[in-house]
Amino acid sequence: MAALRLPPAVRRLNGLGWAASPVGRCRARGSVGGCALQRASSSSPDPDLLHESIVPTNHFQKSLPRLPIPKLHDTVRRFLNAQRPLLDNDQFRRTEQLAQDFEKGIGKQLHEELVAQDKRNKHTSYISGPWFDMYLSARESVVLNFNPFISFNPDPNPAYNNQLIRATNMTVSAVRFMKTFRAGLLEPEIFHLNPAKSDTSLFKNIIRFVPTSVSWYGAYLINAYPLDMSQYYRLFNSTRIPRPVRDELFTNDSGKHVLVMRSGHFYIFDIIDQDGRITKASEILAHFKYILADPSPPPEFQLGYLTSENRDTWSSLRQRLLECGNAEVLNKIDAALFCICLDDVVKNDHIQLSHNMLHGNGLNRWYDKSFSFIFTKDGSAGVNFEHSWGDGVAVLRLINEVFKDTTKRPAISPTTLPAAVNSSQIVQKLEFKLDDVLKAGILSAKEIFNTSVNALSIEATEFKKGGKVFLKKQNLSADALAQLSLQMGFLRQYNKTVATYESCSTAAFKHGRTETIRPATIYTQRCCEAFVKESSKHSISDLKAMIGECSKYHGQLTKEAAMAQGFDRHLFALLYLAKSKGMPLPELFQDPSYIQMNHNILSTSTLTSPAVNLGGFAPVVPNGFGVGYGVHDNWIGYIVSSYPARDVKEFLKCVHKSLDDIFDVLQGQPINS
Template structure:
């Protein structure tokens, strides 16, 4: 017997999916009667849920200061009225679906990649958009778009009439490297990781794979056919987005998300959490206006435009959990959805921001803060569900939207959509981190509750004014989002004193921010508690450490006759060698946006030259002049590899593409080779981003015995944020200590080596 619940799609499951996972609520109801729905406003959290940097005693004092406040009759009535409006507005799913079918409306999707429940839920339009039409290109027939892994599916949203996309037609497609080039580069990169005997074995497997008439040549033909079929795009983008992002099933927290920390201002700029947040939001909205209107200037190289396709996923966007093992990203019409969502004490609030000044935004954020503080911490934080692994979150999302009485599920579905369709999310935390480590950890993870991790962008601010950006990585790389963040930082630091201080406060005629409410069954509450326990266990296994080196920076490094980025990468290798006594597989993310729908390629940072430098520096008997020669040789080798990677002719993406072209029954020894595994197991995952007004950025390690390193080479300083899964052994802390020592020693080697060379 098939379930008839609103979002049940058991009949649409792929064969590989477990039976009726979409009907988890219905399965539970068959076991026992459904528990009664909880009140829309849950209890506040116990002291054990204290976030980092907060006093447990202070939290307990706040919790025990009395029973949960129910507020005045007026506030209770307002909440009830709001709930009724949301329930009424949430009744749109079937009507919206009928309207879209009647008008020929579409939401872009690849049918095999969309689960039925998500399709049904997506047909509803949020309260602010119901009955309205969009004039933005791509949303004329529907107020939302679902985007799969293929950027090419959304090319209709890139009109040449807009400045941002005017030169997209001039961007070349991603090149497909020659087999001989890829295999030679690969073998060269393997050498530092293997013995002579192991290298000969790896070389034999490569030759067998690449022989005339062999499997590699057949796979290359398939890739060539794919590249021909995808002219004007990228032969690699769909398989990469599926494998690395949308098909990734672990939690996005720490594994996919990343943070960019804002530099502190003077005391006047840090005095008010909500004032500083308002200024950042105001400038982000100005950037959005440029983007939506088509006036935003494209990212350009020295001679030609880059691919600018990622910008469309920046605002009004959210990752969506797919029940079929493949997520997708949903974007909403930006001329219809003009609200933001604000989180405080695990609660959600929303208000429209169209036409608001900094003072208006400040006033509204202050209102949210007061409202949330009156209610207290939400005992059942719905946001933490988005921190679950993707399959669990997909099932629990259905649990939220399929509660016993249909109206309950629709309230929650409408609330979820209200969050997901928002321009961005502002997170007002109620603690004050001090050190860069505390701030970085609070941004990258926090306590997991006061976030909605699927949102493409979250602007997080703490009580002491510190703040940062948290990004969901599925469709946008760091170079794209860094442009937005650097734009906001430049504007914020240029704000005049009267804007910084907020002397001109807003009037009180603005509509009051509205709470975004959920009604939770006992099963939903249990699901949230399970998610909290999972998150807390994950966070307990993590460590983050920051090396902020003020000795010199980009300007000085250029006088060393080396590339600043290559110098930083060799320094990372040396610090790792000092810490662990060896060099291991290292991934440096190198952008390929010079090609249409390009994202990244790998620069393999471990070379024979970098290993020789590390060994010479730690041997104790090599003259400084020789060490300087080895340093320059290592940085030159790194720069040469980076040049190949940025041209789309590294070896890793091509090798992955060949592997993914294999059919049932086909295999190659190379992919199980020790040299292949050792050189491509990323013990160090590294990436560099710039910005003089950023005060740190970071992300999680990608393998259990690895480090994640986000770094910046600024004009007069270098900064490295290091993450690991070994807090007991203090891997990250030990590494950052050695990082500082390595930078000091390398500067000394340059000075001494140049002095010896003059003798």
């Protein structure tokens, strides 16, 4: 399928796909991003299901095109293009020579071996195994380093923005999602380029009869692009288990219970009854109410902190837990469908909400669960998810479907009374046996956690002068414009161009993960220099033309990444192969410029969805920014995190000023100094 070409509109199916650099601690996480997938779900007569798709969920999975391995020459060329704005002439000449030597020598050998290996493993992609290994072998805490968050928009009906009501409704909707998926009745994930043709009953009635071996191509013929859904399997009943050296992904889909956390206590109750039906919503409401009424103060030793520890430390402490007789309770946590965190906090603004959803206070989380719903006392809702099992396409689909279901078909209303059930006989409170080693380990984990999160700053800003509507009239990419504002803001504050990361999903391919868009380019560098340092030397038309060049090139990079034609994953796979063979590290990967490129000071991601309020993450390096942003119809929003090495407030002022200047120029006005 090397000849496959997706149109530019397929673009970046950005997937909360935090990626990782192959260079030591220099990881790069990617996007809280998403394409607005359009789908029409058929209504379902079964209250346990979201809908009943006439096209089976995995109808296209068998015929998905395989993830292509780029040509080595193209990878080297793209790598050098991305390096150009980051290096001076002498540095670039050295890197260029190393890259050319790599292409002719050891790189060629490694590439040929990678291609041969890929041909022997046609059931998967060349990046899947190394990518899982990279995540699971990382020893750092998952908190701040890997787990991102997404918060839901408030329910359109204010009466439903209540902790008990939202927790009950979202729990029911999430279980409906799970049952619909496992029954093979969840609408396949499809990007509809022309929904008037492909998101129709006629299309579905025809495509369902096309054999699975060629069904993808049938959709492709009318500009519908089915996406890989292999990661959905890990959404439920899944947990990352700490192990020495490399963690394990555990899934036990026979679990019928949910895990509920409140004030550091653990509770479970069955959400699926003996007949396989979802527990009555009024009973779920009663159980949540019972848990919230528990007067117990937080336990002295709060076990949740252990999941925020270094993975090797947590592994040894988990082993100690097993030795102390906690195997049964740990298994109940690991096998739970998902985790529900009932927080006793009220979060009144974006910054407080982001801190709570990203890390919280540590005691009321089990960060290893595949995902956790978080509900604050005032009814705000969000998701924090562990990242090793997959990227954001599956999580975003879950969030979109849950929000849609809870707002269109809520399981309970504000007038619903809790069922007259004895929750004390149904809800099980988990108790742990702790020795002195475990108690000391928990206290140490708590201290490390508090030190880490206290060092994190989060700030937000909104630019109200325009958004997608205006930029579309200017024939400009909204994402390119947002990325340009970040480049310009950083140059304004620090007078330099730095390695920048934006993740792009490659879910258009079987077992695709992510690819990197490199938004710092020679075009953005030239444009930023002109705006920040030389605006008086350039006419408005010149500056406008430079913005257009940035947009055009960013669009090209985005299309290449979505088509798995970037360079980061290819080089990562070659480095991984060299290490797995015990070979000496090729010189290119030891070059300071390669290491610098993977030290992503600007780690950026975007997400717009009717369900989503905010999405964010911590910086991926100590001297970096973690940038979540969304370009809406008439405004642009940013939520940015940093550690003390960077001034996040000043950065956002610089970004806002950059947007002011850009929009002034686009409107034909001179820049205000």
